[in-house]
Amino acid sequence: MMKHILSLILILLVSLNLSAQGNRFTYEYQFRIDSTKTDSLKKEFMNLDIFPTKSYFYGQAQYASDSAMNHSIIQQRKSTPNSISYSSTTDEWNVSYLIEKSYPSFKTNWFTNIEQTNMIVEETPVLQWNILPETQKIENYNCQKATANFGGRTWEAWFSQDLPFTDGPYKFQGLPGLIVKLEDKTKSHQFLLKGNKKLKAEDHSWDYILALQNEADNEFQGVKVNPAQYKKLFMSYKNDPAKDIKLDLANPNNSMTVTTESGAKLTSNPEIIKYFEESMAKKYKTVNNQLELNLHRK
Structure with a gap:
């Protein structure tokens, strides 16, 4: 059911110019999957990879699982070309989607699935931010507060002009600096920036990506839908x-x-x-x- 999404990140990233300058921002994402249970809190580390024309937001554990699985597929194709065995490490991660944002329009492609249906949800979210004068230091960054309504929730964001990127976790963007901290009013979903680094070619496991493209028939096939169509299918x-x-x-x-x-x-x-x-x-x-x-x- 999930094998196409498992390799999606690697297939998308291969299209990037390998020499392009990139930055990886790592967020700790805490979220409650069941609103009726306070003990249903989960934690995942997420990557926001920012390049000159696009950014990608996805789970670290999923990416590690993808790399391991793709390597296994490649090795199996060499030894037994007509017989492939898939094993999944889904217990190690909770987030299976990927969000691609294009600059400067911030057109967003949300690669996700509902059961056996893979989807690319296309939209250009418009967030109406209310930037407030309140400031504080978070994770050693000088931050300023902003609020917005999105997805049926009220959000509080702290962005930093020390990091000159108008982007942030998930589909959030449009502030005059990278979002360092983000949480909804109920504290059901919380993102906190925990690290960043310049990207190098080896950070993407390019050998696995290119080998996968050449040797493994495992491409993502997704139905393109808008948010209303996604909701109809989910319901x-x-x-x-x-x-x-x-x-x-x-x-x-x-x-x-x-x-x-x-x-x-x-x-x-x-x-x-x-x-x-x-x-x-x-x-x-x-x-x-x-x-x-x-x-x-x-």
Whole structure:
């Protein structure tokens, strides 16, 4: 389900000029996946890679997983060209999307998925920032406060003109300096800049990227949609979360065996469908505190 997104970052970055000057800003991202549980807090380190014409925002752990998996694919293709075994390290990361922003328009491509559907959500977010006079030092940067409404939430940002980039984590941008700290009013989603460095070619594992392009048939195929279309699809899965499984099993040529968490093996279509309906309905109920609430709730 996720194998195309797993290599997306590497495929996108290969299109960049290898000699182009880049900067990597690393954020600590803390977020609560279930709004009803205070102990559902997760933490992930995110990279914001800024180049002259574009930036990329993605999870560090996912990128490490991508590199390892792509290397494995390349080695397998050399030894057994017609037989590839995929293994995923998804337990190590929670964020699977990538956000690409183009300068100076800030047209945004959000590469994501809903179950088995890969998507490129195209938009140009317009954030109406209210820049306030309040200042403070955060992570050794001189910062100024700003607020905005986005995604059904109220946000507080601290940006620094010490870092002359009008960008920030996720889809946030448009302030006269890089966003150093960002959190929503409920403190469900918090970003804090923890480090930065100049990028070199080896920081991107270019050997893996180029080998992947030449030897591995693992490109991202995504349906281009706008935010309203994304929301419509998300709500359809929320209402019928096992619909992909039902479609797969409706094909008489398909067969499936599912091993549950308890070790039980399910082979009949009705019990497989029931299992996925119950487990995925639970997932949609507990993962209910997405960053953009307006895209994931009625």
